[in-house]
Amino acid sequence: MGLDIKIPIGLLFTILGVLLTIYGLTTIGDIELYSRSMNININLWTGLTMVVIGIILLATAKYRRDTVEKKES
Amino acid sequence: MDITFNLSWLDYTIMIVYFAFVLGIGWVLKKYMRSATDFLEAGRSIPAWVAGLAFIATNLGALEVIGMAANGAKYGLMTVHFYFIGAIPGMILLGIFMMPFYYGSKARSVPEYLKLRFDEKTRGFNAISFAVMTIFASGISMYALAMLMEVLLGWNFNFSLMISAIIVLIYVYMGGLSSAIYNEVLQFFLIVIGFAPLVVLGLINIGGWDGLKEALNTTAVANGFEESAYMHSWQNTGSPDSNPMGVGWFGVAMGLGLVLGCGYWCINFLVVQRAMAANSMSAARRTPLIGAIPKMFIPYLVIIPGMIAIALTYMPDSGFQLPVKGDSFDYDKAIPMLLGKYFPTGVLGLGLTALMASFMSGMAGNVTAFNTVWTYDIYQSYINPDKSDKHYLRVGQLTTVVGVIVSIGAAYMARFFNNIMDFLQLVFAFINAPLFATFVLGMFWKRATGHGAFYGLVSGTLAAAIHHGLTSPEGSHMLIKGGWLGTVVHYYPSEMAQNFWTAVYAFTACFMITVLVSVTTKQLKTNEQLTGLVWALTPRIKEDGVPWFRSPEILAVIVGIIAIAFTIYWW
Numbered sequence: 093m094g095l096d097i098k099i100p101i102g103l104l105f106t107i108l109g110v111l112l113t114i115y116g117l118t119t120i121g122d123i124e125l126y127s128r129s130m131n132i133n134i135n136l137w138t139g140l141t142m143v144v145i146g147i148i149l150l151a152t153a154k155y156r157r158d159t160v161e162k163k164e165s
Numbered sequence: 166m167d168i169t170f171n172l173s174w175l176d177y178t179i180m181i182v183y184f185a186f187v188l189g190i191g192w193v194l195k196k197y198m199r200s201a202t203d204f205l206e207a208g209r210s211i212p213a214w215v216a217g218l219a220f221i222a223t224n225l226g227a228l229e230v231i232g233m234a235a236n237g238a239k240y241g242l243m244t245v246h247f248y249f250i251g252a253i254p255g256m257i258l259l260g261i262f263m264m265p266f267y268y269g270s271k272a273r274s275v276p277e278y279l280k281l282r283f284d285e286k287t288r289g290f291n292a293i294s295f296a297v298m299t300i301f302a303s304g305i306s307m308y309a310l311a312m313l314m315e316v317l318l319g320w321n322f323n324f325s326l327m328i329s330a331i332i333v334l335i336y337v338y339m340g341g342l343s344s345a346i347y348n349e350v351l352q353f354f355l356i357v358i359g360f361a362p363l364v365v366l367g368l369i370n371i372g373g374w375d376g377l378k379e380a381l382n383t384t385a386v387a388n389g390f391e392e393s394a395y396m397h398s399w400q401n402t403g404s405p406d407s408n409p410m411g412v413g414w415f416g417v418a419m420g421l422g423l424v425l426g427c428g429y430w431c432i433n434f435l436v437v438q439r440a441m442a443a444n445s446m447s448a449a450r451r452t453p454l455i456g457a458i459p460k461m462f463i464p465y466l467v468i469i470p471g472m473i474a475i476a477l478t479y480m481p482d483s484g485f486q487l488p489v490k491g492d493s494f495d496y497d498k499a500i501p502m503l504l505g506k507y508f509p510t511g512v513l514g515l516g517l518t519a520l521m522a523s524f525m526s527g528m529a530g531n532v533t534a535f536n537t538v539w540t541y542d543i544y545q546s547y548i549n550p551d552k553s554d555k556h557y558l559r560v561g562q563l564t565t566v567v568g569v570i571v572s573i574g575a576a577y578m579a580r581f582f583n584n585i586m587d588f589l590q591l592v593f594a595f596i597n598a599p600l601f602a603t604f605v606l607g608m609f610w611k612r613a614t615g616h617g618a619f620y621g622l623v624s625g626t627l628a629a630a631i632h633h634g635l636t637s638p639e640g641s642h643m644l645i646k647g648g649w650l651g652t653v654v655h656y657y658p659s660e661m662a663q664n665f666w667t668a669v670y671a672f673t674a675c676f677m678i679t680v681l682v683s684v685t686t687k688q689l690k691t692n693e694q695l696t697g698l699v700w701a702l703t704p705r706i707k708e709d710g711v712p713w714f715r716s717p718e719i720l721a722v723i724v725g726i727i728a729i730a731f732t733i734y735w736w
Contacts, residue, residue, distance in 0.1 A: 135511035
């Protein structure tokens, strides 16, 4: 079946990660918002982690596609 | 403590993006659905690592996440038994010994294997009970999710029920088992990233692993146990009275490890179906073993939050308290309350999305397993055989719709008759407990006969019912928890102990009666018919040209070593 599941997961993680990172950046120093998460900007950290995971997944998917194409040609 | 959340536009956006992706995957896969095999068996084309993650994700439903956190709060670290002795031996057994028969026999479902190996009545009994059970299981989890959304978000019960059911319906209708499996992998990633921040924040809050240990000492003493009772898995199992679960090591090893664990992971079609969809025999055998590796780390994600919740409850100045229900805590609220305590806007949306993802992966698993069993083992076998493949593809698709509608009905039944659901779950526990004995004898003893299997199953089910009817967990007054045969001959320290021992009795009864009836009846199957179905009559698989790191045996050894290391670490 022609679906490499790493691509949708990578895309989803990148999109959600960027959303959370931007929100985390705009709320830096928002003491009220982050009092419940022990003054940690958890949106920023979770967002960045998701972007990294997303990009790794997309990169491995692309690498695999390239090597398959090379083999075929 | 009020746990109604206020969601912002960001939280809703995260949920909507997730919904778009699950539906999108179904839509992409739609064009590959050309035959009944594509729809109901994923065309046997799934790569091993995808099948492996789906294998554990389908088990990681919302009820499992909420329930295992609840167990973590109630029983402490002993809950890890469900992830080690209650899972790993079963997964290794499935991958190394049992998968060759399932995959090699070309059976399309677990009941169909029973028909090939034994006879029609054994298959019919298994197929019908399994079909009814999956429908109720998906109904119950739907009910649980809708209840949670009602309590947490103030969403209308009917609205959350419909929206979650319709999304699962659409993506399974479009892409069948493939769509369910690929989505389960996506959902697995989301569940991990959604709950991980909860664990990190909880541990920071309580002062790390050492802080948790110390806080749980207070909890243990307050509950009348030794200080370390909540932080060990085996150490306090010498006597059932010295640990919060109320079970001794023998009950854990035999009841949970042998019967319930192996019985679930080796023969429940819900999970076995994922391995049977793999793209080769080798991939099918590796599926449960690949799944076993992340499985061993899931306790960090679901059990530790429960332990944090109970530890905080017993800390005087934590400002956190699990709500009380009856004469104990409402342990099921552990995860939702921690989400509310720690998550600000943003990750809150992510955490709730993870909860929904876990619900969907569990429900889609039930729906796809029901589709296959209904279409092949009931419809094609008893109602309308000898039709074209296109016909069965259509039936499979329509079954998805009917299955979801019936489970919505079951969800409303659960809402209005709570006890009926408990009762049904109990009945299914009776039916399932002895099944593992039937499979062990079927696969490894060629003399086991159809009559033997059928009467063994029936007597195992009866033994479970009788044992349950004559015993009761201490301090329980409800008939549904046992003792409904009038006299109670034994009291167990906990419900968990009663469950484990019910399973042991059911297994033993089924095993003995199957052997007894088999030796007194004629084997109606010839050796040729049993080739590929029984150990002694099946040529060993030679995997030439498979690199060592893809060998199921090597993988099983690695899994075993990690499991032993964890067991010692958490002793």
